[in-house]
Amino acid sequence: xxxxxxxxxxxxxxxxxxxxxxxxxxxxxxxxxxxxxxxxxxxxxxxxxxxxxxxxxxxxxxxxxxxxxxxxxxxxxxxxxxxxxxxxxxxxxxxxxxxxxxxxxxxxxxxxxxxxxxxxxxxxxxxxxxxxxxxxxxxxxxxxxxxxxxxxxxxxxxxxxxxxxxxxxxxxxxxxxxxxxxxxxxxxxxxxxxxxxxxxxxxxxxxxxxxxxxxxxxxxxxxxxxxxxxxxxxxxxxxxxxxxxxxxxxxxxxxxxxxxxxxxxxxxxxxxxxxxxxxxxxxxxxxxxxxxxxxxxxxxxxxxxxxxxxxxxxxxx
Numbered sequence: 001x002x003x004x005x006x007x008x009x010x011x012x013x014x015x016x017x018x019x020x021x022x023x024x025x026x027x028x029x030x031x032x033x034x035x036x037x038x039x040x041x042x043x044x045x046x047x048x049x050x051x052x053x054x055x056x057x058x059x060x061x062x063x064x065x066x067x068x069x070x071x072x073x074x075x076x077x078x079x080x081x082x083x084x085x086x087x088x089x090x091x092x093x094x095x096x097x098x099x100x101x102x103x104x105x106x107x108x109x110x111x112x113x114x115x116x117x118x119x120x121x122x123x124x125x126x127x128x129x130x131x132x133x134x135x136x137x138x139x140x141x142x143x144x145x146x147x148x149x150x151x152x153x154x155x156x157x158x159x160x161x162x163x164x165x166x167x168x169x170x171x172x173x174x175x176x177x178x179x180x181x182x183x184x185x186x187x188x189x190x191x192x193x194x195x196x197x198x199x200x201x202x203x204x205x206x207x208x209x210x211x212x213x214x215x216x217x218x219x220x221x222x223x224x225x226x227x228x229x230x231x232x233x234x235x236x237x238x239x240x241x242x243x244x245x246x247x248x249x250x251x252x253x254x255x256x257x258x259x260x261x262x263x264x265x266x267x268x269x270x271x272x273x274x275x276x277x278x279x280x281x282x283x284x285x286x287x288x289x290x291x292x293x294x295x296x297x298x299x300x301x302x303x304x305x306x307x308x309x310x311x312x313x314x315x316x317x
Contacts, residue, residue, distance in 0.1 A: 003146040004210030006044040006172075007138065008065030008094070010058075010085035012073050014049050016130075020069070020100075021045045023134040028200075033057035035212065037200050041139035042067075044172075044212055052081045055309050059264035059299055062092040064155075064172055066210065067142040070122075072101035078114065080306055087248060090118040091297040091313040092264075097122040098141070100133070149209065151292040152176030152233035154184070155267040159225040162216075166195070169215045169225055174266045175292055176233065177208040178215070184231040187288035192219035192231070229268045229287045237288035245274075245298060247312040253300065261311060263296040265289070289316075 009017040018034060021027070025036035025045050032054070036045040046065060051058035068089050070082055089097060097119060099111055103126045115122065127133055156171040178184070182194045195216040199207055207213040215231075230237075247255060258274045270287050298311040 001146045002041055003144050004043045004208060005041055005066040005142050005144045006046060006064055006210055007042050007142055008061045008068045008089075009045060009047045010051075010061075010068055010070050010089070011082040012071035014047065014051065016071055017047045018049070019130065020071070020133060021047055023131075024138055031057075033060055037212070039200070041144075042142045043200075043210065052084070052305050055299060055301065056269050058085075058088070059262070059269050059297060060157075060267045062088045062094070062297055063264045064267040065092075065094055066096070066144055068094050068097040069100050069125075070097060070119075072099055072106060074102055074105065076105040078111075080308075084308060084310065086115055086119050087250060087308070088297060088310050091248070091310060093295060093313075095121065096142070098125050099123075100125045100127070102126070103128050144210075146208065149176045149292075151235040151290070152178055152182075152184070153235060153266065153290045153292060154178060154213070154215070154231040156225055156229060156231060157267060159222050161222060165216050167217050167220065167222055167225070169217055169231070171213065171215075171231075172267055173207050173209050173211045173213055175209055177206055178213065178233070179206045182233060184217075184233055185235070185237075186220065186224070186228050186231065187237040188224070188228065190220060190224075192217045227287075229270070230266070230290050232290050232292075235290045235292050238291050239288045241289055241316045243296075243314040243316045245312055245314055248308070248310060251300075251308050251311050253303075253311075255311070258300060258311070262299045262301055263314060264299060265293050265296040269299070 021036040025038035028037045029035040032050040034047040034049050046061040048058040048061045153175040154171050156169045158170040183191050198214045261274050294316045296314045300311050303309040
């Protein structure tokens with residue numbers, strides 16, 4: 001069965017990415033990470049508005065999207081911004097992507113050679129005028145299928161109280177599915193009940209992986225949810241995550257120079273300390289991670305724009 005999918009927009013200018021998203025969807029949240037909603041296979045389009053100056057929401061978008069459009073500049077030259085985007089998508093294991101650019105500005109063979117190791121299999125979308133892009137069939141281009149997942153993981157990025165409803169948590173269903181009246185676990189050991197839920201302002205009984213959902217919860221507080229990133233079912237949490245760090249060859253710092261890094265996974269960006277013994281990472285944070293999440297992108301936020309801020313990929317054991 002076809003599943004819901006999320007499309008991440010990267011490269012070029014934030015304004016161009018926003019212009020593209022508005023051709024297909026309605027902007028529902030306008031923060032540093034713009035979220036556009038539409039009905040169809042592709043339900044969410046993500047535009048990290050603060051990128052390339054800041055990487056926090058770029059990192060979140062990388063680890064939420066199933067597919068990527070990388071927009072190339074009208075200068076006819078790939079910049080560090082597009083290169084960093086592709087490296088991030090590679091580390092996030094986003095294997096299905098598209099290069100989008102004006103006809104005549106780039107040669108497919110050269111692009112394929114340039115990104116042979118990091119974007120193998122990416123397709124090309126060329127256009128003469130930007131409005132031509134609205135003819136694209138996003139649901140066909142970004143089709144994905146449901147897989148059996150016993151664990152449910154919801155990544156929460158916002159919470160607030162609504163009069164007559166109570167506490168509402170907003171987030172993405174990362175794995176599995178969530179139903180009305182489900183009991184979900186927090187990393188502090190508490191259990192909460194899903195009283196009701198909405199998807200795109202409509203009441204629903206169930207939300208599956210790939211869906212952005214609003215959950216009306218019983219059994220927790222807004223302050224508590226602000227400190228905890230995940231809600232789970234049939235899963236457990238761990239703060240003692242060990243991994244081998246696969247450092248990108250393009251990242252020029254030695255890991256011995258790093259005292260602190262950030263890991264991005266499932267739409268969250270979490271601070272951690274880096275142990276140098278055999279490239280082992282230890283998370284020193286109050287945020288516990290669901291064990292079913294086994295991969296993260298590692299960032300060095302001390303690097304300035306123009307220098308690669310992606311250290312590499314972490315696979316948790």
